[in-house]
Amino acid sequence: MTRRAVVIGTGHYLPERVVENAEFETKLDTTDEWIRTRSGIERRHFAADDETTSDMATKAAEAALKDAGLSGDDVDAIVLATSTADLTFPSAATMVQASIGMTKGFAFDVQAVCAGFVYALSNANALIASGQADRVMVIGAETFSRIMDWTDRSTCVLFGDGAGALLLEAQDQPGTNDDRGILATDLNSDGRFKDLLYVDGGVATRSTGYLRMQGNQVFRHAVEKLAQTAHTALERAGLGADDVDWIVPHQANIRIIQGTAKKMGLPMEKVVVTVQDHGNTSAASIPLALSVGKQRGQIKTGDLVVTEAIGGGLAWGSVVLRW
Ligand SMILES: CC(C)(COP(=O)(O)OP(=O)(O)OC[C@H]1O[C@@H](n2cnc3c(N)ncnc32)[C@H](O)[C@@H]1OP(=O)(O)O)[C@@H](O)C(=O)NCCC(=O)NCCS
Numbered sequence: 001m002t003r004r005a006v007v008i009g010t011g012h013y014l015p016e017r018v019v020e021n022a023e024f025e026t027k028l029d030t031t032d033e034w035i036r037t038r039s040g041i042e043r044r045h046f047a048a049d050d051e052t053t054s055d056m057a058t059k060a061a062e063a064a065l066k067d068a069g070l071s072g073d074d075v076d077a078i079v080l081a082t083s084t085a086d087l088t089f090p091s092a093a094t095m096v097q098a099s100i101g102m103t104k105g106f107a108f109d110v111q112a113v114c115a116g117f118v119y120a121l122s123n124a125n126a127l128i129a130s131g132q133a134d135r136v137m138v139i140g141a142e143t144f145s146r147i148m149d150w151t152d153r154s155t156c157v158l159f160g161d162g163a164g165a166l167l168l169e170a171q172d173q174p175g176t177n178d179d180r181g182i183l184a185t186d187l188n189s190d191g192r193f194k195d196l197l198y199v200d201g202g203v204a205t206r207s208t209g210y211l212r213m214q215g216n217q218v219f220r221h222a223v224e225k226l227a228q229t230a231h232t233a234l235e236r237a238g239l240g241a242d243d244v245d246w247i248v249p250h251q252a253n254i255r256i257i258q259g260t261a262k263k264m265g266l267p268m269e270k271v272v273v274t275v276q277d278h279g280n281t282s283a284a285s286i287p288l289a290l291s292v293g294k295q296r297g298q299i300k301t302g303d304l305v306v307t308e309a310i311g312g313g314l315a316w317g318s319v320v321l322r323w
Contacts, residue, residue, distance in 0.1 A: 011063020
């Protein structure tokens with residue numbers, strides 16, 4: 001038997017305020033048409049002034065607990081992927097730990113920007129496989145609206161806020177690639193590309209800073225690296241593209257999503273797409289798409305799901321799991 005990390009609950013939270021592309025037309029030299037055709041984004045949610053990353057993460061975690069029929073004290077660990085934690089420290093994960101009434105175990109943040117959720121899933125999988133935890137709440141949550149330069153039309157129209165969560169549980173499975181749970185992971189980074197996508201603030205500058213991106217350069221890396229990491233993870237699982245039921249990609253840009261699916265030889269019918277409604281929510285985008293995909297009736301028990309993401313660092317990776 002093999003100890004696998006199986007998804008037993010999903011949940012997500014989106015802030016109430018929805019901002020349509022048209023709203024940017026009144027403030028910037030941009031159009032709904034440009035944003036739609038270049039990115040696929042139609043609208044995004046922005047957090048309220050008093051709403052933080054840990055608030056949204058808590059709501060997503062509570063929804064995942066409800067979905068699993070469990071409570072905070074049934075969880076051994078929280079791994080929270082975010083680049084927009086409420087404070088420099090403590091971690092947003094420990095804030096969520098307190099909010100969901102989890103009085104034991106441990107909680108920590110993972111920071112790999114838009115690749116954060118695949119990094120968090122991979123870490124959670126290792127905690128379960130090694131026997132350090134039986135149930136791990138894996139959350140992606142972001143308030144990128146707080147690090148937008150509202151005068152930079154090439155970035156501020158692309159991002160949104162939100163949170164998604166998966167509850168993983170250790171389950172003994174036969175040990176084949178038909179098992180439920182996480183079957184393989186692949187993580188990569190290359191710090192030589194740090195200037196392509198970064199925030200120009202932090203402890204070094206004593207300020208929060210704003211997101212800076214060379215979008216067309218990031219684009220160039222994205223399709224190739226995403227298809228490659230998905231291929232590597234599938235190969236590690238002893239599977240191929242033909243076995244895939246759903247790709248659940250990081251939701252940054254519809255053209256990157258389409259290009260990656262094409263490079264993998266998979267039709268768009270097998271891709272869960274939420275970018276039109278959420279924009280790029282960085283580490284929250286994959287768990288949001290998984291939770292929405294399940295709600296829509298797309299992802300079902302037994303389906304083979306591949307998630308893949310790339311972001312600042314550059315950092316990228318992928319996870320293959322059977323739902
Ligand atoms: C950002 C992105 C949508 C821009 O699309 P693009 O086709 O590469 O466009 P470019 O950056 O080459 O810009 C083309 C032109 O549009 C302009 N432009 C940029 N933002 C604009 C906006 N919101 N409205 C109108 N025009 C805009 C640029 O100024 C440029 O004008 P110029 O040719 O006169 O200089 C695209 O590069 C992208 O999505 N990249 C990946 C970004 C990403 O996903 N990052 C996150 C990874 S986690």
